[in-house]
Amino acid sequence: MSVAYLLLLLCSIPFRKTLPETISSEGVTVLIAAHNERENLSQFLPSVLNQSYPLFEIIVVCDRCTDGTVSYLKSLSNKNLRIIEVNGKTQGVHPKKAALQTGIKAARYDWILLTDADCRAASDGWISGMMAAKEDKAICLGISMYEKRPGFLNTFIQFETLFTAFQYTGWAILGKPYMAVGRNLLYSKQLFINTGGFGKYGGHLGGDDDLLIQRLATGRNTTVCINTESFTLSRPAEGFSVWWRQKHRHLHAGKKYPIGVLINLCIYPVCSTIFYAGIIYSGISFNFAEIMLFYILRTCIFISIFVCMGRKWNVPVSIFFLPIAEIVYLIYLLFAGLYNTAVPIKKWK
Known part of the structure; x- marks a missing residue:
């Protein structure tokens, strides 16, 4: 039965596609919520700034940053980069969700592409591939993997991340989307605003990707991007305790799943x-x-x-x-x- 389950998901996922020859002309706002992420941004942000897409902006919402993140971002002097500073908390809304809501409201363009401060785009065609994959849908689920490192823990992380992506993309293709990863997720700004944003989960830690998808996504308005050039890559946890805390945080939203x-x-x-x-x-x-x-x-x-x-x-x-x-x-x-x-x-x- 378990093998039949895996075969069903495998057969639902098409083989890798190449980047499109025709690039979309719709504007995209890449959104990053950051709290004291200067080190990560200095390492990973250049891959986002150097995208080949014709019309995009990058908004970094600096949530109560005290580590020089803002001064570093200002020193980049990039025309596509916008910096929003948040110095306090919003009552009843989790800080990260409040930062994301602030960035979405300030976005110039109709499409919001989420990633994290510790993520890099797999290629300069990341945005192009995500926008091509969405076709006429309102939501496009991207895939995010972790960088390869030596050791048993990293090997297991690679397997677990692959399995997770395997499941949520397969179920989405079968018309049953249930989650996404906030490290690579595209959706319509108007869909987010018109449906009340994070809704009742605004004060909940986590869920800005999976619980949001369960609120907004259907088999009709959601698709996936399986183009490897439109993946994002993250720095993996180093050490079991760090990884365990990370997984504890990620799995917490599972209590709210239907x-x-x-x-x-x-x-x-x-x-x-x-x-x-x-x-x-x-x-x-x-x-x-x-x-x-x-x-x-x-x-x-x-x-x-x-x-x-x-x-x-x-x-x-x-x-x-x-x-x-x-x-x-x-x-x-x-x-x-x-x-x-x-x-x-x-x-x-």
Whole structure:
């Protein structure tokens, strides 16, 4: 069942497309909410400033910055760069969402393309690819990966990020969009404003991407961009404790997911857990050789699926690590779910 679930998603996602020959002429506002992000902006912002798209602006909303972010941005003297300073908090609205709302209201153009201060565009055709992929839709879900680093943790991060993108893009193509990543997300300014923005989740930590998508997105108004030149790349967490805090924050919004979405997302881990439990029980109680043959067959299909996805999206995957990654992933989901239920989330900066 779990393999059938993966095959369904795999078949829904087309192979990589190239950048369009005809570039859209619609204006785009790239929006970044930043709180004391001078170091990240100095490293990653140039890839955004150097986009080849003909009509765009970049708004960096500096939320209570005290690390010299504003002075650094002003020193760039770039005609496409606008700086908005926010020096206080908005009652009842989470600081990051307040910063995003401020930037969206100030945007000159009708299309808002979100990314983070610690993200870089995969190419100078990032904006072009996202705008081409949206076609006549109001929302376009982009993909964001993490930079490759040595070590077990980074290898697992690569797998988990690939799997997450695999799921939300696949479900969106099947007409059931349920999440996005704020590191690469395009939507209509008017759609955001006319539907009340973040709505009842304005004061909620996180959810400026996934909970927003669940409010605004439908199978009719949403598409995805699977062009690898329109990916964004982020700096991965270094160290288990940093990564765990990051995942705790990301998963916090999951408590607000509709029951239908949660059921869909439980299909794979529940079926996979049953499979492994069945393998262990059957291997002990029945013919071990036959059970191992079944395990090997299922594992080969699993590996083939992720190797195929990795090639589609230029994400390195190790065929030897994948069987281990799946087991670690299932354990991670179990403990992350329990931890997220028991431990309150810390406020965003």
